[in-house]
Amino acid sequence: MRKYSYFPGCSMESTAKPYRLATEYVMGKLGIGLVEIEDWNCCGATSGHTLSEALGLALPARSLALAEKRNPELDILTGCASCYARLRLAMYKARTDERAKYIIEKTIDMPYAAAREVYNFLDVFSLPDVREGIAERVVRKLTGLKAACYYGCLNVRPAEVTGAPDRENPTSMDEIVALTGAEPVDWAFKAECCGAAHQNDAASASRALPHRILRDAQSNGAEAIVTACPMCNLNLEMRQDGYVNRTGMDRIPVFSLSELLAVAMGASAKRIALEAHYVPSAAVLARALRRKDA
């Protein structure tokens, strides 16, 4: 059985309720053990590294060091792109930059060997045996659901930190989505920044970012956007009032990959609290479930 030290991240504990419930459901079905890192703290995104380099590195490194201390045999897993970026950067810096490692260890007052890897959900769902597991556990097909897979910037960039093979047109999520019978659409904004980092302190300036993502997804025929990050998800949902007003387009449901998989694996809408989405998403999923194979 696969097992990971799990870093939920702050959003997972509040606004991303459906994401959290669906992740628990899917991981349970797949038999992937999530051992929540005891006493984890905020990864620091986004103000941590805005304030100082040391804080930006030490906040994520503390949780990583705790995880490695408690479960030295487990790699670390997170479902949030921002957390992934911060955690993985701390790991990368501790491995490649002696000065950074020194600052990290002095600041967290703990040794941090960076011996374990940091993964996101896409990494794990793409493992050959996990993919097989997903295919086996899809009990109902989301036939023909036109889904735009949105990776966000931080799941793929910067290349040297994430090691993502294709940063302009990633395909790992598309391949997983296709296992459910849904149809990933070909679109151009898979890895463009949604601007979630500045939704507070540069609100009007960063509104254009989610809007152009929503527009490109819809103009390429997407009925829904599938995400791999609670911050992206929230941002893409919350900005739709303005989007509808500005462009006259319809709203488009946005939900996480975990939710899509959970539904395909048999979870009811209620089970994963789909009603908690700001933009209703149950209908588009139900429609796909009713659709017969062409």
Added chain:
Amino acid sequence: MSKIGVFVCHCGTNIANTVDVERAVASARELPGVAFASEYKYMCSEPGQQMIKDAIEEYGLDRVVIASCSPRMHETTFRKMLKDTKVNPYMLEIANIREQCSWVHTDKAKATEKAIRLIRMSVAKAARDEPLFASSIPIEKRALVIGGGIAGIQAALDIADAGHEVALLEREPSIGGKMAMLDKTFPTLDCSACISTPKMVDAGAHPNIKLLTSCEVVKTEGYIGNFQVTIRRNARYVNHDICTGCGLCETKCPVKTDSEFNHGLSKRPAIYKLFPQAVPSKPVIDKNSCLKLTKGKCGVCEKVCPLGCIDYADEDREFTETFGAIVFATGYELIDWTALYGEYGGGRYPDMLTGLQFERLVNASGPTEGHIVRPSDGKEPKTVAIVKCVGSRDPKKGKSYCSRACCMYAAKHAHQILDKLPGTRVFIFYIDVRTPGKGYEEFYDQTRKDGAIYVRGRISKIYKDGDKLVCNGEDTLLGKQVKVMADMVVLETAMTPSSGIEELATMFGVARDVNDWIQEAHPKLRPVETQVGGVFLAGTCQGPRDIPDTVAHASAAAAKVVSLLNKSEMETSPMISVVRREHCCGCGACEKICPYTAITLEEIDDRVGAKRVKRPIASVNSGLCQGCGACTAACRTGAIDLLGFRNAQILEEVDALCL
């Protein structure tokens, strides 16, 4: 006692700035055997050479050490000079105190010390120099030109016109190369086909030129004047001896596959001529798409052919011919941008074309008969974005070099669009506009005046929005983001060496540069030669260039070939290996290590005590030996010596350095 003259060169300031030349001379004077030492600003110049000659006369010198640049640069210059003196041209040593000393060091005291040691080594070696005399070998008066593009055609015609036989080899079924695909050529806008097809026909009809189309080089042996080249003629499945090129077979063939000549913008049958003006003007069968050859069904072409030319049993055939000189004219390909630029859609959008695809589109003999329309829906574009430097000047994703021709053909493409579709908005995204050719700047100027909008900035992303291609970039002159909603995008992509260049270069022992272009012998002074004697370069195999430069380069290569072939024999270097028979044990280590197959074991009669025995010993073919010295290092008994670099000489050098 030998009388050595030591001459230290300043090379302007190249050496003198880092090496204390006076001190080097003073120290040389103290060395055993040195009868005279002096320095001069430029030893290779006329007065420099005169100074050496005078010193030889005045002091009765019998050998010479020159401390200067690399022997690669001027060893032949000084050997030639010694021919006018009493000193044998091989009683010369060059101490390389430029490339191996002044250019790579900054500390003058240490560099001077190193220069002094290098001179000391050369003096020690010179003391053991012996006179050597060049012999000569006959030259096969035929040339092989590899590649039938405009460079190969030009080189072949020039050599043939000078009266020598030429084989013009091309792996495609027709000569013509990239130039045959082009529509108009900058800056004069004359029609590419109108000026290149007559040359193709001339090459095909020239009594001294033999066309080897559908052919590839598979092996080569020998050396300058005597290359034995094995060539494979790929099966054509059509007997060209009787085929008249009537074309009936092409019209009846049921297969439709992507036309490589039109870069996928149209289809062609499985039995095809590369293009209507192909030379030879006869079809071949593409074995990968022919139904008869892949599935055993069909056979229509055989049925319709009035002369019975079709031969499905045709096979690849190999043959070996001897040539005195080789010309590489292997050309270029465009970089595969789709694999590199995901931000430009990675090839997902049909209305994004490469420059060569656009050439076919705008060409009257192309898939749309010259109408500029979108491949996706056949509509005329209202807005076109031309993006330069795709893959060029991009060390991270593409190539670090500038592809040289793109600035001009981008301007030409803009001109053609504005000419054929007046009122079209044409945006050209550029980083720099480079127009260093006769009439080039004027052409760029005119294109701008015609209304092409030049935007300084590299496009960051191209994506589809509805039926538009959105180009996001920065107008760096304004410092503002720009977004062009284009109907069509033309990517002017980087030139890269032709596929297969690696194998071919390795076969002939020719070096490639970091970007895989063939390395010329000297970037300024020997631009059409390689380091391998008898192998010459024409056109873009050496680096990106446009047609005028390619043709000039090809004619220059032809001139070099002609001057080689005009001689009936040529001098060979006397610096080759010699075997001392009495020391050779016949182990054959040298035979195995020789890269030129110059050493064989031959049996001799010998005596061991009172018994007569037969035993093998190594024997060097002086025609094949290139003087690399590998055998001398491999020989366990020290039986092989390289003349000019005898083991004893090398050891003298080592002693001079260490003792």
Added chain:
Amino acid sequence: MENERLNQLMERAGVRQYDCYQCGKCSGGCPMAHVMDLKPRGVMRCAQIGSLRRILESNTIWLCTGCHTCAERCPHDVDIPAVIEEMRYEAAAEGLTRRDSKVLNEVFLANIRMFGKNHEMLLAGLYNMLTLKPLQDMASLPHMYKNKLLKLLPKEPKNLTEIEALVKRAEKWRGLK
């Protein structure tokens, strides 16, 4: 003097400003460039001509989202986000922090010190109060409460004193080589 400081900062960022040949691919793809007073290419230009001041006083260093699109596409592999980060620390040390960013950062830090975690609504609420934008994003509040998306307070880490000490120690490193 100013130049020396600039070079020091560039060195710390691990970027040689002369690697940049001003092609503009960075700015062309930057999602925030439309509101930046100095585009990413401009940051590199200023670094080349020694205009440190212009960078430190730009809004660019505060509006960059850190999405790394510029670095990803740069033909010369110039790590512009690393430059922006160094410049941001330098500007902050000079007291040049953009007002809204400063408020957000302070609210964030308070949050971390209180809970060890980031309480999204508390962060947004406090930020809105302090920047006198009480209504920003509050339309979604009823929905959030109805669906129990917001806990009153997040789960606290067990060892808040540890976080407090970490934050204190982190402050020490500012400007460290």
